[in-house]
Structures are given as C-alpha cells and as structure tokens.
Amino acid sequence: MLALQNITKTFEGKLVLTDVNLRVPKGATHALIGSSGSGKTTLLRITLGLIPFDKGYVKINDQALSSFSPIQWADRIGYVPQDGGLFPHMSAFENVSLIAKLRGWNKQKIRVRVEELRKLVDLETVILGQYPFEMSGGQQQRVAIMRAAMMEPDVMLLDEPMAALDPLIRRSLQQELKSIFQRLGKTVLLVTHDLGEAVFLAEHITLLHEGKIVQSGTYRDLLLRPADPFVTAFINAQRTVPDAAEVA
Amino acid sequence: MSGRIHTSGRNRVERGAAAGLLWAALSLQALPVFAADGIVVGSKVFTEGYVLGEIAAQTVETATKEPVARKLGMGSTGIVFEALTTGAIDVYSDYTGTLAEAILKRPDLKSVEEIQRALLDMNLVMSGPLGFDDTYALAVKESFAIEHNLHSISDLQKVEGRIRAAFSYEFMDRKDGFQGIVASYHLHFAQEKVSRMEHSLTFQAIDDGAVDLIDLYSTDAKIEKSKLRVLKDDHEYFPVYQAVWVARKAFTENHPRAWQALLNLQGSISEHAMIEMNAQADIQHVSYAKIAAQFLGSEAPRSQSLKSNILQRTREHLWLVGVALLFSVLVGIPLGLIAVRFQAAGQGILIASAVIQTLPSLALLCFLIPLFGVGTKPALAALCMYSLLPVVLNTFTGIRSVDPKHVENAQAFGMTRRQVLFRIVLPLASPTILAGIKTATIVSIGTATLAALVGAGGYGAPIVSGLSLNDVPTILTGAIPAALMALIAYGLFELLGLAVIPAGLRANKPRPTRKQA
Numbered sequence: 001m002l003a004l005q006n007i008t009k010t011f012e013g014k015l016v017l018t019d020v021n022l023r024v025p026k027g028a029t030h031a032l033i034g035s036s037g038s039g040k041t042t043l044l045r046i047t048l049g050l051i052p053f054d055k056g057y058v059k060i061n062d063q064a065l066s067s068f069s070p071i072q073w074a075d076r077i078g079y080v081p082q083d084g085g086l087f088p089h090m091s092a093f094e095n096v097s098l099i100a101k102l103r104g105w106n107k108q109k110i111r112v113r114v115e116e117l118r119k120l121v122d123l124e125t126v127i128l129g130q131y132p133f134e135m136s137g138g139q140q141q142r143v144a145i146m147r148a149a150m151m152e153p154d155v156m157l158l159d160e161p162m163a164a165l166d167p168l169i170r171r172s173l174q175q176e177l178k179s180i181f182q183r184l185g186k187t188v189l190l191v192t193h194d195l196g197e198a199v200f201l202a203e204h205i206t207l208l209h210e211g212k213i214v215q216s217g218t219y220r221d222l223l224l225r226p227a228d229p230f231v232t233a234f235i236n237a238q239r240t241v242p243d244a245a246e247v248a
Numbered sequence: 249m250s251g252r253i254h255t256s257g258r259n260r261v262e263r264g265a266a267a268g269l270l271w272a273a274l275s276l277q278a279l280p281v282f283a284a285d286g287i288v289v290g291s292k293v294f295t296e297g298y299v300l301g302e303i304a305a306q307t308v309e310t311a312t313k314e315p316v317a318r319k320l321g322m323g324s325t326g327i328v329f330e331a332l333t334t335g336a337i338d339v340y341s342d343y344t345g346t347l348a349e350a351i352l353k354r355p356d357l358k359s360v361e362e363i364q365r366a367l368l369d370m371n372l373v374m375s376g377p378l379g380f381d382d383t384y385a386l387a388v389k390e391s392f393a394i395e396h397n398l399h400s401i402s403d404l405q406k407v408e409g410r411i412r413a414a415f416s417y418e419f420m421d422r423k424d425g426f427q428g429i430v431a432s433y434h435l436h437f438a439q440e441k442v443s444r445m446e447h448s449l450t451f452q453a454i455d456d457g458a459v460d461l462i463d464l465y466s467t468d469a470k471i472e473k474s475k476l477r478v479l480k481d482d483h484e485y486f487p488v489y490q491a492v493w494v495a496r497k498a499f500t501e502n503h504p505r506a507w508q509a510l511l512n513l514q515g516s517i518s519e520h521a522m523i524e525m526n527a528q529a530d531i532q533h534v535s536y537a538k539i540a541a542q543f544l545g546s547e548a549p550r551s552q553s554l555k556s557n558i559l560q561r562t563r564e565h566l567w568l569v570g571v572a573l574l575f576s577v578l579v580g581i582p583l584g585l586i587a588v589r590f591q592a593a594g595q596g597i598l599i600a601s602a603v604i605q606t607l608p609s610l611a612l613l614c615f616l617i618p619l620f621g622v623g624t625k626p627a628l629a630a631l632c633m634y635s636l637l638p639v640v641l642n643t644f645t646g647i648r649s650v651d652p653k654h655v656e657n658a659q660a661f662g663m664t665r666r667q668v669l670f671r672i673v674l675p676l677a678s679p680t681i682l683a684g685i686k687t688a689t690i691v692s693i694g695t696a697t698l699a700a701l702v703g704a705g706g707y708g709a710p711i712v713s714g715l716s717l718n719d720v721p722t723i724l725t726g727a728i729p730a731a732l733m734a735l736i737a738y739g740l741f742e743l744l745g746l747a748v749i750p751a752g753l754r755a756n757k758p759r760p761t762r763k764q765a
Contacts, residue, residue: 048660074662085657089675089750098671099661131752147661 001026002047002155002187006056009042009211016042017053017211022189024155024204026061029181029188031198034208035234043208044159044191049073060154075103078148078186080158084140086132092143093128100150117146120183122176137165138173145180155187162197174200195238207231220247287312287503290337291320292328293713295529296382296467296491296522300341302540303517304493304510308339310546311509320536321713323701325350329494333370336623338499339510343382343489347374349424360490371497375511377490380519382467384419384486385478386429392460393477400480401433404461408436413461414454416447424487425463432485467519469527491517517543557710558729565706565733568624568696569689572631576639576688581681583636584643585669598644601637609634609698617702627699627706634695635688642684646677679749686741693734697726707733 002024009017017039024030034040045051047058049065058065060076068076086095096117097110105113118128121142132140141161148156161177162170178201181188192198198205199219206216207230215227226232287308291301301320308316319337322328329351331337347367348357357363364374386401393399396407404411419425430437445453450462451470464471464478466489471478493510500507525543528534583601587594604612609630616626650673658668674681700708707726714723745754 050656050659071662071664074660077660079657079660081653081657081660085653087654087658087672087676087752089752091752099663102663102667102671133752 003059008055009053029202030204031190031202033198038208039211075151078153078156080144080148082160084144096146158190288317288337290340293321298536302536307509308506311505339495345487345489373500375493376514379515379517380522383489385466387476387478390475390477400482412441412459414450414459415463419463420444467522469530569692572635572692575632576635580639584640587644588647601640604633605637624704627704638684638687646680650676
C-alpha cells in the first residue's frame, strides 16, 4: 500500500502542492492525472524520495519514507520513467540487472530473476542482448518494467508510460500493460496527463490541479458526479474519451 | 671582404630569442632520458657552428677510434653553454668576444689568457684561437656603396638621414651592437628607417632592395652571394671574435688524446678556409660531414644511419607525447569534473586552460626555461599545459550534455553519487571525453616538434635544423614520421573507442524504433 498524507511543498516561496492525500491500496492500480503544471511531476519526485517536501508523509505499508535509507526506499519503489528511460549505453539485460548487481546479487540469482521477469512481460530472449536504440518503443517499455520490478518492490510507479508511442502501438501495449500489472500483483501508481490511458489502466483516478487534488474516485464518479466544474472541463478537453455507453 | 664573411657566433648564434629557443631544444635532447655515455660534441645553431662541430667530432673520432655523439644546432650561446656546464655536451666552438661579453659578462677581458683563466674557474677549458676571427660587420650593396662612395662605417654619416637599415635582434640589443656603433661613429639614423628583423631575413631584405644596410658576421658566405660590401670598421669598434674550442675540464682530463687532437687544430683554420666551408654548406648545400672530412683530409664518416636516427627521434617524441597524454588524462578529466561540479571554479578552470592555449608556444617555452631550464622538462611542461584544454573542455562539455533525466532516474533507482558518476555519467560522456583526449594527443604530436627548440629532441630536431639550413630532406625526416605518428595515433584512438565507448553509444545508424510494440 502506498499512501501520501498531507503533502505540502513550496518552491521559491510558491505553493506547488497543497495538502495532497492519496491512497493506493495493495495490489490496486491508481492513476494520478493532471495537465502540465498541475504538480504531478513534483509529487512523483517526492514519492521517489528525490526532493524534500515541507509537510506530510509518504508511506509504504505504513512505514514512512523518512525511516528508510535512500537505497532501501528506492528498492521499495519500482520506477518506470517516461518512455522507459533505459540507459542508452547498456543492453536490456544490463539495464534490468544493474541495480541487483550494485546490491551484490550473484550472477545466478540475477539470471533467474531476469528470466522470470522476461516471461512475465513476454519479451523475446534475444532482446535482452540488444541496446535501447535497437529496440521498439514497446520493447523498451517492457524492459523498463522488468528493471523496475527487479528488486521486488512493493509499489510500481510509472511516469507517462506511453507518452511517446504512436496511438496504435499504444492501444495494444495498454492491453498488455494491464495484464502485466495483474500478473505482477503490485500496487501501481501511474502518473499521466492522458485520461484515456488512466481510465483504461486504473480503477481509481486522482485529478490534480494547481497543486491540489480536485477529485479522487472512479472514472464514473468523475464523469457523473464531478466535484468541481474543472473536472468536467478536464474530461471534455480530452480528445478521445469513452462514451457513456462504454462507461455504463 | 672575405675576411669578415660570416661565421661568427654572435650574429647567428643568437638570431633573436625565438630562433635561439628553437635551437635550445636540440641541445638538450641529450639530457635526461636518452643521454649518451660517450663523448658528446655540441654546437650553436648556425652554419659555422655546425661545420666546426662536425670538424671537432671527426677529429675526436679519429683520435679515439670511438664514435662521438653529435648534438649540433642545440641553440643559442646561452643554451649551448648551459649544456656544457651541466655536462650534457663535452665540447663546442665559441668565440672569445662572445665568451667574454655574453657568458662571463667581463668585456674588460681582452686576451685569450685572461678568458682562459676566467673559464677555468668554472671548470672549463678554452683552447687557443683556431685561426680565424668572426666578428660583427656592417654591409651595404656593392652598387649602393659605389653610388654613395662608401668604404668605411664612418662614411655612413653621408647618408645617415636616409639610409634604410635592417638589423638582427641581437645586434640591436647588444651593448656592443647598434647602440655602441652609433655612439662611437656619431651616427644619427632616422629612427623610422631602422627595422629589427630575423637575421636570415635581412639578406632577403637587402637583396630585394627593401633596405640598404644590414649587420652580419664577417665570415658570412652570403656576403659574396648577395654582392655586399663590408664597411671597414675604421674606429676598430667591434671586439675581436676569435674562434676557439671550449670544453669541460673533466673531458680534457678523461680524454687527453681527444683534447690534444682538438688543440692540434689551433691556428689551422684560416678565415678564407672558414668562409669557403660556410659557402659550401650555405650555398652549395654540401653536408657538414663532407665539408669537415675534406678539411681534415679524411673520409667522411658514415653518419648515424637514417633508421637509427629516426628510431631515436621516435623514442624521444613518444616520451614527450606519452607523458603529456598521461598528464592530460590524469589531471584534465578531474579538472573537467570539478568544473562541472563547482560553477565558479569551473569557469576559472576553463578560462585558465583556454588562456594557456592562446599563448604562442615559443613564448610559453620562454617562460618555462627560467623555471625548468632547458631540455625535456620545459618541453614536457609546455605540452602538458597545451594538452589540458581539449581534455578539460571535452570532459566538461561531455558531462554537461548527458541528459539530466538519466541522472535523475539513476538516483531514483537508489544509485549513489559515485555509482551515478562511474556507471552512468562517465560512460555516457565517454565519446566526447575520448575525442578530447584524441585531440590533445594529435595536437601534442604536432606541438612536440617545437620541443626541439628547447633541446628536448624528438621529430622537431631535424625539422628545426632543416629549416635553418633550408634543407628539405632533413625537414622531411622529422615531418614525415611526425605525420605518420599522428595518423597511427588517430587509428589507435578509433580502436580504443571500440573498447571504451559503450556499444550502445556507438550506433551510427539506429534501427527504426517504436515501429512495433
């Protein structure tokens, strides 16, 4: 379980996040959505432990971020950066195994775990020896998920997982991502600006606007019982959204 | 006229600071790293010096049956003399006037005996005069002399207001040069018509009619070639410059036969013979070895084979470049890292290394001589300084251009600062850093040829002496290997790139991505 409690953050005297509360139950997939400048990237960085914040708690399974060392925290959260964020100078295998290697895992243990994850994300073995520039966007994305899951984190955090993919690929990958999440059985927080993606992948959606949570709930809640005119405006501003029949 | 043709040391010896430095390099090559064990003959960097040096070397070889190392064309008086006092060479030829004034700073010492005594206090031994005198002289074109009826320096008063003169730097700066002569002869040249220039160019200037009056050495072979009239020193102003051998006392004691053979040459080289030999070298381009052999009535010795010569130069050059390269990597990369990390210090480092780069190499070598003396040390110091900028700058640029998202991602994965640097940042910056090291190396290979100017040897040695003699084949024995070394270095860096640069960054043609999921 991932919980953000009363997170407040000022930057250069300006309030960027105000009293943000978010709770992702164990095994659930949750989407944090907002337009650029909404504060979602700041919240993502806070969750990753990369930047300090003024008030509040970040907790995994009721243990606060402050009680972990940065390394321990990093191993609790599997992070999938935007577009996968693979290191271009490392092969897929090296990318996936990098942190395990740094933590002193032996080769055998690494091989076994990589193989396990490879099957889970359904990646061809040959791809493991390739460099990012040789892989398709979808392959990169899957390798990035393997890397994030390598250390058996409690929570997976994905930043705009499909922002750079073209719409058709996106559609098929979305499908796969959903089943990968199910197979992984992890708590997942997805940060995106794309409502369609959020709706497709996540049971719960939290809409962030100007550093505050405007509404948190299912898509149905947001659509039918908007907490604020902004929610409706945000939904209507998306180019393609499911129609009412689909939601029902 | 032939009496003062051109041999003497001073003029040519110190053709100006720059040329002097150049030569200095040659002299020192004997020093630290590749010092020879046997007898070493040195010389200053002008024709007469080379000829006398070769005569000395062959004389000693005949007397001792041992090969003699030649460090000819080492540099100007100061450099060759320092090489002698430090034991880098055993003997060379100089002139009484030069020794008294430029070395001992005792213009009052007039006689050979007085100078010998003063040198003995420095553990140096001077021979008696070799037989000819090479002093400063002033000369005009024969046609100009006829037109204005000029025979002596006193006659210059007739044309003092309009005559155009070009004097060597050394002549302008020496107390017994320009200033002394105008005072002694009460000459009033128009200041704007007196220019200072490189000595060898003054002949070109007078040939072209750009100037009317130049200074030269009395044994200069070009007097006849350029149809010059040497003006009589009717006040006997110029001091006497008798050619002599100067040797280390230890050498004269350890090799009495060799020294005796050299002493046997006292009084045996006439002014006419010297002018003749200078002319053979300067005008007919006969090799020094052959000229000396003819004079000594012997067979010209086989000179050091081209192959072993080039091998030795290669060792010297590799040493210079190798040390500079090592320095640029060990110091340049950390400096580049510091520059990235600390803004203010970074700017300072980048500016400082850029400023070093703008210093002309000769000037830098000049600054370094007081600190490091002559030889390999100042050359290495200069090369290290020059090789710094490409490495520092490329390290800085390479690291700055690493996408910050990779650094942030690495931190998010729980990598330490050190791990981020060594696993992510440096590998990603490695192509740029390696390119900087490659630039530094190739520039060093070129710049190291200038090291010959301060006596560090290397491929610059034949280039420098070839340039001074206008001897293209000699220049090529330095220039071609230097170019080859640069090419080989280039190739090796390409190979090194394969080993060092991560394969993922070497892709020149990324396959299309994001086509399929």
